Amino acid sequence: MKQIMNVFGNRYNSVRTNDCDNGRFESFAANRRNLTRQFSIVDSFFHQRKEGERTRYPKYNFFLMAVGLILICLGVMSHMCNPYMLIFKWKLIFENGGEIFELWRTPPVDLYIKIFLFNVTNAEQYLEGTAEKMVFDEVGPYVYRELLSHENITFYDNGTLYTKPSHPLVFQAHLSAGHKEDDVFYLPNIALLSIAQVASKHNYLIRLPLNLLIRQTKTVPLEKQTARQFMFGYETTLTTLGNTFLPNWISFNKMYDFDNDFETFYTGVDDESLSGLYESYLGSPKLAQWEGDHCSNIRNASDGTKFKSFIKDEEQLLFFRKSMCRAQRMVQTGSNHEVDGLQATKFVFEENALDNGQIDARNKCFCRKGQCLARGLIDVTDCYYGFPIALSYPHFHDSDPSLLTKVIGLHPNESLHSSFFMINAVSGLPLKLSVKFQINMAMGDISNMAECERFANIVIPTLWFEITMLQLPRGLRNRFLFYLKYLRIFDRIMYFLLLVGGSLLLLYAVIRVALSVSLSLTSNNISRKNKKISKSERCAENRRHSLLKNNSSKLEKGSVQEREHFLT
Structure with a gap:
């Protein structure tokens, strides 16, 4: 009955009394536990390091993975939500002090009005009836700069604003090719x-x-009228x-x-x-x-x-x-x-x-x-x-x-x-x-x-x-180049940087974990092999000593002929 209870109680000392056999079975069980633990990435993050094992950095790897995932999510969100366009649409809305509104209220552009008059070169003859048709000669340009502005602005709650436009004209003599406002012509x-x-x-x-x-x-x-009088x-x-x-x-x-x-x-x-x-x-x-x-x-x-x-x-x-x-x-x-x-x-x-x-x-x-x-x-x-x-x-x-x-x-x-x-x-x-x-x-x-x-x-x-309007002023042109060209390029670059950077960080963290697992497994295998070799050598030495001891005993008890045979 005692032997039966020992069997169910996992007491095998009576069966395996050889230390070498015990080591072989213990090594197999330990190897199975190590393989189960080390091939689990999550376990490699959080498993407590045993004494004698190589130092790991689970928090650092986890941090890299988290940052990589966050960057990827930000890149996807920037592509879906398009923050550049959201900001640009917000800037388009007219409100007091708004950048686009101020540009609209008083446009800082060089807007010109060129006027060409039709001088009737045969006016006297036509009035007298001696000319069949009026002959017109285009004269000009008379160039004026329009100082456009929107005055007396009132904002309404329905998404509109009230204004009175102003269009004062300023004569630009240097652009008028030598023409003056007091030039006299025959005009209607x-x-x-x-x-x-x-x-x-x-x-x-x-x-x-x-x-x-x-x-x-x-x-x-x-x-006869001057150009200014006619206009x-x-x-x-x-x-x-x-x-x-x-x-x-x-x-x-x-x-x-x-x-x-x-x-x-x-x-x-x-x-x-x-x-x-x-x-x-x-x-x-x-x-x-x-x-x-x-x-x-x-x-x-x-x-x-x-x-x-x-x-x-x-x-x-x-x-x-x-x-x-x-x-x-x-x-x-x-x-x-x-x-x-x-x-x-x-x-x-x-x-x-x-x-x-x-x-x-x-x-x-x-x-x-x-x-x-x-x-x-x-x-x-x-x-x-x-x-x-x-x-x-x-x-x-x-x-x-x-x-x-x-x-x-x-x-x-x-x-x-x-x-x-x-x-x-x-x-x-x-x-x-x-x-x-x-x-x-x-x-x-x-x-x-x-x-x-x-x-x-x-x-x-x-x-x-x-x-x-031939072109935008330099300052306004540079401002809209930044808004409409360079900022959009920067937005695209940031989108790709977020995706690529996040993916690389995530990949780097995974590689670190994989290498850590591989190196740990290799180190444990070498340690087990060394331990196994050491234990095998010890068992062999024990067997040799046991054999020598048994043989020596036999030699002492045996005949001279048997001793000579043993020595041979």
Whole structure:
């Protein structure tokens, strides 16, 4: 019974009394435990070092792994959340003291207006009737710098702001190629021709006193004027009388008045891409002189200071200025341009935009009171306080060819007389622009008015202007180069550095753990082998001594013959 209990009690001393056999079985059990422990990475981190084992650094490896994982997570989050774009969108929102808002309120750009006048070189001959057509000679440029600013700004809770624009002009003599504001030319008498246009539609009793007034004051349709007088107005007897006796026909006192406008713009609170775009003009998102949304809408148009941000491929934009009397649609012609190191998308005015519905039926609404002018002209009488003004492109570019048959000296050229915009599609920042329009007097049948018979049913070119910005100032350009180019590159570099750096740290930590496990296993194997060899040698020595002892005993007891045999 005792032997049975010893078996179940794992007492094997009675079975294995040999120390060498005990060592072999103990070595096998220890080897199994070591293999189980050392091939576990987690256990290699937290298993307590035994006395005599090699020193490990589990906390350092764990720290490297944690940092690597954190860097990888930050890289993935930066790619998904795009912090650069979040910050950029925040900067686009208009608020007091905001960087982009301050740039919009008072643009620090060199914006110029170049004006070219049409001098009638044969004015006397044409008035006398000896010349069949008027001969025009383009003179200029007369260059003015526009000091654009948005004044009296009030922020509203609905994501818009109220402002009154200011457009003072400062003459730039050094850019005007020797031309001076007091240069004298033969130019159209706008006051006389405007009165004649309005009065010609009334009965004889109204026309009679006006004709007497015209003859009495010896006013003629073409007269000598200085460049400044023609561009900015001057007081004459006819304009004074016209403003006194014909106040409901023509607003002579507002002939050159552009100071009473008020506008509402989006701040970008609800949509960052719309910051700086029109919400309304004079309290309405539509221009009163046109019918239908296609012709009257100015909402989301730009005044040229800032265009829509985050422009998509093939997206169209709107450009509006009071002098144009409409929002002009712009289309993309290419996005692979670069201006001063910044990516730019080129826009031009929509083809056939001034066709009055002859080609594009949507433009039929630009015909004033159902009366359509020739293709290439837009009647803006209502915007110019009753004056018979029609806009076109310079030199009647892209207009009905018949307009050129009644005058001499105009030479349309697409490269010289077309408009373009270079806009950064991300920010909506204009990098370079050139906007060109011509102001004409579109005369009807005024043959029943004194001195005006030869000016009936003709379109008289008066001047054309170019709003131009050749480049951004150096400081502004460098600022947006940093925001739109270098900062984006830095953002991409940081994204890859986070991913690559985190991956390398994680890989390094894993390699350290693997090497630590491998070296520990090798060291233990060598130690066990040495221990096994030492124990084997000890067992062999014990067996040899035991054998010698037994043999010596036999030798003493044996015969002489057996001793000799043993010694042999």
